[in-house]
Amino acid sequence: MIGFQLEMKTNKNMTNQELVQLFEALAAALKIKKADLFRTLAYERAAASIIHSEVEIKELWQQGKLTTLPAIGAGIAQHLDELFRTGKVKHFKEIFSGLPEAMFVLLAIPGIGPKTAYKLCQLLGIRKSHNAVKKLAKAAQDQEIRRLEGFGKESEQDILRGIKELNRLNTGRMLLPKALIISQELVDYLQKDKNTLKVESLGSLRRRCATIGDLDLGVASKNPAKTIAWLVKYKKIKQVLAQGSKKASVILFSGHQVDVRAQSPASFGALLQYFTGSKLHNINLRLLAKEKGLSLSEYGIKMVQDLEGKVQRFSNEQRFYNFLGLEWIPPVLRENQGEIQAAAKQQLPQLVNLGDIKGDLHLHSDFNTETSHDLGQSSFKAIIEQAISLNYQYIAFSDHSPSVSRHSSQEVVEMIKKRKDYFEQKISSNEKLLKKRKLKVLVSLEIDILSDGKLAIPEKAFAWLDFAIVSVHSSFRLSRTAMTKRVIKALTSHPKIKILGHPTGRILNQRQGYQLDWPEIFDCCLKEKKFLEINAFPDRLDLPEGLIKQAISRGVGLSINTDSHDVKNLSNMIYGVYTAQRGWAEPKDIINTLPWEQLKPILGIK
DNA sequence: GCCGTTTTCGGCCCGACTGTTTTCAGTCG
Numbered sequence: 001m002i003g004f005q006l007e008m009k010t011n012k013n014m015t016n017q018e019l020v021q022l023f024e025a026l027a028a029a030l031k032i033k034k035a036d037l038f039r040t041l042a043y044e045r046a047a048a049s050i051i052h053s054e055v056e057i058k059e060l061w062q063q064g065k066l067t068t069l070p071a072i073g074a075g076i077a078q079h080l081d082e083l084f085r086t087g088k089v090k091h092f093k094e095i096f097s098g099l100p101e102a103m104f105v106l107l108a109i110p111g112i113g114p115k116t117a118y119k120l121c122q123l124l125g126i127r128k129s130h131n132a133v134k135k136l137a138k139a140a141q142d143q144e145i146r147r148l149e150g151f152g153k154e155s156e157q158d159i160l161r162g163i164k165e166l167n168r169l170n171t172g173r174m175l176l177p178k179a180l181i182i183s184q185e186l187v188d189y190l191q192k193d194k195n196t197l198k199v200e201s202l203g204s205l206r207r208r209c210a211t212i213g214d215l216d217l218g219v220a221s222k223n224p225a226k227t228i229a230w231l232v233k234y235k236k237i238k239q240v241l242a243q244g245s246k247k248a249s250v251i252l253f254s255g256h257q258v259d260v261r262a263q264s265p266a267s268f269g270a271l272l273q274y275f276t277g278s279k280l281h282n283i284n285l286r287l288l289a290k291e292k293g294l295s296l297s298e299y300g301i302k303m304v305q306d307l308e309g310k311v312q313r314f315s316n317e318q319r320f321y322n323f324l325g326l327e328w329i330p331p332v333l334r335e336n337q338g339e340i341q342a343a344a345k346q347q348l349p350q351l352v353n354l355g356d357i358k359g360d361l362h363l364h365s366d367f368n369t370e371t372s373h374d375l376g377q378s379s380f381k382a383i384i385e386q387a388i389s390l391n392y393q394y395i396a397f398s399d400h401s402p403s404v405s406r407h408s409s410q411e412v413v414e415m416i417k418k419r420k421d422y423f424e425q426k427i428s429s430n431e432k433l434l435k436k437r438k439l440k441v442l443v444s445l446e447i448d449i450l451s452d453g454k455l456a457i458p459e460k461a462f463a464w465l466d467f468a469i470v471s472v473h474s475s476f477r478l479s480r481t482a483m484t485k486r487v488i489k490a491l492t493s494h495p496k497i498k499i500l501g502h503p504t505g506r507i508l509n510q511r512q513g514y515q516l517d518w519p520e521i522f523d524c525c526l527k528e529k530k531f532l533e534i535n536a537f538p539d540r541l542d543l544p545e546g547l548i549k550q551a552i553s554r555g556v557g558l559s560i561n562t563d564s565h566d567v568k569n570l571s572n573m574i575y576g577v578y579t580a581q582r583g584w585a586e587p588k589d590i591i592n593t594l595p596w597e598q599l600k601p602i603l604g605i606k
Numbered sequence: 607g608c609c610g611t612t613t614t615c616g617g618c619c620c621g622a623c624t625g626t627t628t629t630c631a632g633t634c635g
Contacts, residue, residue: 038608039608042618283619
């Protein structure tokens with residue numbers, strides 16, 4: 001977790017995010033108190049496990065299933081039970097006793113760990129959390145820190161830089177496309193050096209996570225030290241944070257931190273594996289290795305028994321996994337969601353790829369539907385030309401429904417009929433081209449789900465639609481029960497409604513999305529033959545991967561759509577595909593991998 | 607404090623880099 005205040009205070013209704021902060025704070029406190037190292041590690045693992053949980057921990061508690069979560073055993077389960085019953089945990093209070101609350105705020109500053117945070121609070125007399133960062137910044141500016149024992153001029157500067165970095169982190173992580181662009185420029189630069197043999201992204205970027213913190217790159221190099229020397233000459237570097245013979249950390253003028261690791265080509269496969277993570281994936285891979293008497297590192301694999309410590313090196317990652325008796329695991333799957341077990345049984349999914357996508361069912365055109373939402377920017381013509389260049393077999397114009405507050409029900413019907421006539425006319429005037437390029441154009445609509453679950457268009461208007469998407473665009477704060485009822489009511493209110501658009505409503509870095517009872521939504525989709533969207537817009541990526549995996553395991557079909565509001569957004573499809581891959585999706589799980597003739601009956605089109 | 611299809615006890619990942627040190631502790635990934 002970054003940029004958040006770690007939580008010492010507890011209550012009966014703690015969310016997963018708050019619990020993660022609580023457990024990280026507990027681990028930090030245990031480190032100060034020099035508790036058993038492995039007990040500390042256990043709390044850190046519990047925090048990591050909660051981060052990855054798709055269900056609320058409180059719900060698991062209500063169902064008596066706390067210990068089904070990895071890294072939650074009898075001990076922590078008992079503490080959580082006390083927490084959810086009484087809002088307090090006696091044992092946690094003891095762990096925190098005697099520690100200043102301010103130190104847990106300072107921990108959010110990069111470069112400051114538990115020991116340093118504690119020491120600074122003690123030596124500078126910082127106790128309260130609300131102004132801790134401010135007080136620390138002032139002490140650093142007043143050059144007080146360099147006079148403290150164990151600190152110096154450099155560490156004082158580090159603290160100031162860290163506080164600046166904290167403010168940047170608080171503004172949110174980078175969206176995936178931006179991270180890809182910035183890293184590509186640096187990849188191009190690194191490839192210009194004659195020592196460079198190969199450059200690859202590492203970490204969350206290589207796993208194609210929705211948001212990225214720092215950028216990590218790995219270089220296979222004939223001379224790692226020279227590669228690092230070449231890197232720090234990159235003209236977009238604002239500051240070199242650390243530089244050694246194998247790695248360097250730098251900050252770019254854009255404010256983003258980049259970590260680069262260089263290694264000889266003979267060990268490049270091991271380096272890729274090691275720094276791609278995720279952390280939990282690697283921990284479990286190492287446990288598996290250990291069972292076989294092997295030890296993994298970024299240099300390769302060695303026999304634990306081998307006193308000479310000879311390391312079996314791997315130039316390629318595939319052989320690294322094979323050596324452990326596993327299929328190569330695609331980076332998008334390395335999130336400790338059962339991929340290691342699946343790889344051992346040769347049962348990894350055959351992931352969906354961009355090339356499998358045969359059409360886009362959620363596009364906004366510039367036809368003015370007099371909606372309260374954003375209109376599309378591009379014309380019919382521009383969009384079909386782009387669809388043709390992507391080799392699509394079908395697209396659907398799914399503009400927003402007309403605003404209900406500004407139109408009578410009769411006006412809405414007329415508007416939708418007018419829109420149908422407009423598209424019919426456009427389709428027929430481009431008939432030759434569409435036929436030649438085998439592109440089917442559908443007239444759909446993205447209909448608002450009103451707060452009571454009614455639709456923003458009257459029943460009559462469906463006559464002018466081939467099918468429809470429904471989405472929530474308002475009243476995000478309903479209770480889970482009310483929201484679930486609302487969505488199910490809307491989804492099942494007409495047979496032409498086929499897809500639930502951006503199902504969680506999340507906007508990355510901006511809002512969390514609303515609460516839904518997912519098992520109920522999945523059941524509804526199965527029973528009523530409805531589909532969930534994987535919205536490929538980079539700040540949505542919605543469904544998130546965890547729910548994709550659950551939906552697939554229940555047999556619910558999905559549709560990856562770009563929700564394009566401009567012709568250039570059609571290329572965002574790849575981000576939806578990455579997200580689908582992270583949710584273990586195969587082509588058979590995604591309805592728009594079907595050729596038109598097979599999709600047609602699924603959408604109920606004759 | 608967690609975990610186990612050889613274990614219910616005895617393991618638990620480890621190397622790079624930095625700063626302030628005279629040989630190492632703290633942080634990070």
